[in-house]
Amino acid sequence: MLAFERKDKILSEIKKNKKVHVSQLAKIFNVSEETIRRDLDKLEKEGIVDRSYGGATLSQHTNEDLPYATRNVINVEEKKNIATKTTSLIKTGDSLIADTSSTVFEALNLLVREKENLTIITNSITAVDLLSKFKVHLILTGGTLRTKSNSLIGSDAANTISRYFVDYAIISCKGLSMENGITDSNEPEAEIKNHMLKRANKVILVADSSKFDKNAFIKIVDISEIDYLITDQEPTHDWQQFLKEKNVTLIY
Template sequence: MSEKIKYYRKSRKIKKVHVSQLAKTFNVSEETIRRDLDKLEKEGIVDRSYGGATLSQHTNEDLPYATRNIINVEEKKNIATKTTSLITSGDSLIADTSSTVFESLNLLAREKENLTIITNSITAVDLLSNFKVHLILTGGTLRTKSNSLVGSDAANTISRYYVDYAIISCKGLSMENGITDSNEPEAEVKNHMLKRANKVILVADSSKFDRNAFIKIVDISEIDYLITDKEPSHEWKQFLKEKDVTLIY
């Protein structure tokens, strides 16, 4: 299933795929492809159509964490490696629940010492409990779809701290509409995190550029670093320079 998800996600230029085409590509039966497409539709990745499927591009698309965690894995690891260059041992961090941020925390916990990490991610807590970090969980209302804690209790905990860096990700990034996400409670928590950090790091793979999601998190000018997996267009580089955002790729 993961290989099929990658096939759909590897290029936003793919408008429609056909059952017969996919069966040949993956050397499986058409019935297997139909079952996979049915499952992907339930997860919000594709919309089924006669003889195949089209890629879902709803602005409020909110995929389960298990699905997001197997999309663009190499790009996320690439970004994680670059993120570690900004963080030093002893730093304090606040981090969201995104799978890209998770990869960064995974690497940071292994390479840095004496980190203090505040997060609303149940998945990250499960990972970080195996390392020598000072770990603070925000508390809040559990969103099982994303393994995240949200709501007023999460916001109240975040408001008690001031950290060196916030590390967040997003669903969309556009020059016109800024940094956007698919889910309002998640976006609100991220906004609180940004306000409690001396420096803000946005980690976003190249598929997020020139996309709009459901709700705005913050203007691009409010972040300090944008870390991505490959060189963006000249227009984006110029735009980020004008906004005083350090681009790392």
């Protein structure tokens, strides 16, 4: 088994069991404990796991501004689940504005395959690499490149966004709470997301269940400012009632 394959399987074990032990992983993959320790050290440096004595747990640092490559391998199945639900809202010919999150990327990846004649505005360099392969009307915001997230930020990006009106904004977040609304870990990115939702007729928030009842560093907007919340599993009764009171359509 190659190292990257073992890494993916270690992540699956951590997600399933919440914690892994070096000795158990060594037996599962038939490698030395030292090899597993090196694997876990690499995952810790990428911000994916927290090391503990004899093992590791999945990182839950809501305020940590993780690189895109790291975010892209966390909760992958949940993100794909959300993406399939997002496509039901979008029609052929719709115009969209999309942020740089890995969950939104999964939604775009499906949309460009299922819908025709879409117009997509984005500040995501990663998404542009995908979208350029399909027949879409693609508009890149321009702006200052933030390499950690492969995103374009700043006044130039905001000015471009302000020129357009779209059918839907699709954004994600790091935290979602009844008291503090929708929050993110990085201020410049949060500002761009705020500009995006102001230019949309309808706002779609995509957020997996790990984001609920969490607060990140900077507020994006109140929950009442979104129209749809798409997640991967049924929220609590309190959340369902709260969203109903805020006139937010819940899809799970």
